[in-house]
Amino acid sequence: MSYNIALNFEDGITRFIRCNEGETVLDAAYRNQINLPMDCSDGVCGTCKGSCHQGKFDLGDEYIDEALTDDEAEQGMILTCQMVPASDCVVEIPVASTMCKTGIARVQGTVLEVNLVSPTAIELKVAAEDDIAFLPGQYVNIQVPGTEETRAYSFSSRPGSRELSFLIRNVPGGLMSSYLVGQCKAGDSLTLTGPMGSFYLRPVERPVLMLAGGTGLAPFLAMLEHLKVNGTGQPTHLIYGVTNDDDLVCIEALEQFAAGIENFSFKTVVASADSAHPLKGYVTNHMQDAPIHHGEVDVYLCGPPPMVDAVLGYFRDQGIKPNSFHYEKFSPSVSAVAGAVA
Ligand SMILES: Cc1cc2nc3c(=O)[nH]c(=O)nc-3n(C[C@H](O)[C@H](O)[C@H](O)COP(=O)(O)OP(=O)(O)OC[C@H]3O[C@@H](n4cnc5c(N)ncnc54)[C@H](O)[C@@H]3O)c2cc1C
Numbered sequence: 609m610s611y612n613i614a615l616n617f618e619d620g621i622t623r624f625i626r627c628n629e630g631e632t633v634l635d636a637a638y639r640n641q642i643n644l645p646m647d648c649s650d651g652v653c654g655t656c657k658g659s660c661h662q663g664k665f666d667l668g669d670e671y672i673d674e675a676l677t678d679d680e681a682e683q684g685m686i687l688t689c690q691m692v693p694a695s696d697c698v699v700e701i702p703v704a705s706t707m708c709k710t711g712i713a714r715v716q717g718t719v720l721e722v723n724l725v726s727p728t729a730i731e732l733k734v735a736a737e738d739d740i741a742f743l744p745g746q747y748v749n750i751q752v753p754g755t756e757e758t759r760a761y762s763f764s765s766r767p768g769s770r771e772l773s774f775l776i777r778n779v780p781g782g783l784m785s786s787y788l789v790g791q792c793k794a795g796d797s798l799t800l801t802g803p804m805g806s807f808y809l810r811p812v813e814r815p816v817l818m819l820a821g822g823t824g825l826a827p828f829l830a831m832l833e834h835l836k837v838n839g840t841g842q843p844t845h846l847i848y849g850v851t852n853d854d855d856l857v858c859i860e861a862l863e864q865f866a867a868g869i870e871n872f873s874f875k876t877v878v879a880s881a882d883s884a885h886p887l888k889g890y891v892t893n894h895m896q897d898a899p900i901h902h903g904e905v906d907v908y909l910c911g912p913p914p915m916v917d918a919v920l921g922y923f924r925d926q927g928i929k930p931n932s933f934h935y936e937k938f939s940p941s942v943s944a945v946a947g948a949v950a
């Protein structure tokens with residue numbers, strides 16, 4: 609028996625390792641050529657401290673209080689030299705990946721399909737040559753063929769498959785957009801680096817509210833694929849907002865999720881005054897019946913920066929403090945702007 613351990617480094621890079629039954633995370637990482645911070649490896653110095661909020665594990669009982677206090681353990685902190693996983697886990701490592709003599713993984717892929725699914729959105733399907741493990745909601749950087757430039761794209765496909773899909777906004781004149789619309793064809797080779805990002809689905813322990821703007825729907829499709837397999841015992845509601853009627857995409861997929869995932873529901877909202885859509889305005893205009901439960905909710909928000917800022921401002925102005933708030937801005941640059949509001 610072995611477990612899949614995601615090591616999330618401070619610089620946003622995630623590396624996945626297999627950890628054998630009874631093996632510590634530190635030893636498993638070392639076996640996978642990743643040198644996590646350590647000094648004593650005996651639970652004495654505290655150098656290997658990290659945190660784990662996802663998965664089951666044995667904290668160990670041979671460490672001393674100076675290395676890890678009871679309070680820290682209660683808050684989810686761990687010592688990688690002591691922690692023995694008992695399931696798949698996500699472990700936060702509070703240093704950059706480069707400090708651990710590891711870095712970003714590079715995978716080659718072949719374009720399977722590229723489709724203009726609306727005037728403003730492109731669906732890209734890619735077959736990866738190697739396994740590319742990721743957490744639902746994370747993204748990769750894709751190199752624009754013929755250039756040194758990369759662009760960040762969230763996976764819209766389910767983790768665990770080599771068949772990857774992406775939902776990409778068609779930005780007129782944009783470098784990647786122009787390649788995808790004008791030149792890209794089945795068989796083209798692409799270089800992907802990642803996975804990256806701290807915007808991923810946490811264990812579903814209370815109601816979940818998902819707020820998507822435009823192609824910001826992409827990471828939610830991956831999260832819903834995950835929930836389709838793993839289920840959700842909690843009300844999970846998605847509000848998906850776009851500018852114009854024909855920007856609405858993947859509605860059939862969302863209907864299938866609503867039919868296949870117990871407790872999942874969604875609604876769509878169109879901002880344009882000319883729209884014939886029944887729900888007009890912004891996602892924040894349609895949250896009356898969302899499962900906010902006096903803050904007992906985990907909120908996930910993704911879309912273009914102005915939309916994300918507007919929703920963050922709305923929550924602030926209304927004095928709504930969700931249990932957790934995770935967001936990702938689809939910034940035009942390659943640098944990710946992800947965050948969490950406690
Ligand atoms: C973490 C992360 C994840 C992302 N995931 C996705 C995703 O799943 N799907 C997706 O569609 N995008 C995503 N993006 C945005 C994506 O990386 C690119 O920025 C976008 O696709 C534009 O690339 P381009 O090469 O076509 O245009 P560029 O050549 O980069 O831009 C051309 C011009 O258009 C402007 N521009 C770029 N994007 C926009 C925009 N959205 N609205 C208005 N003007 C713009 C630029 O400032 C520039 O002036 C993500 C960004 C980040 C940081």
Ligand code: FES
Pocket residue numbers: 645646647648649650651652653654655656657675687688689690
């Ligand atoms: S390396 Fe010293 S406590 Fe883990």
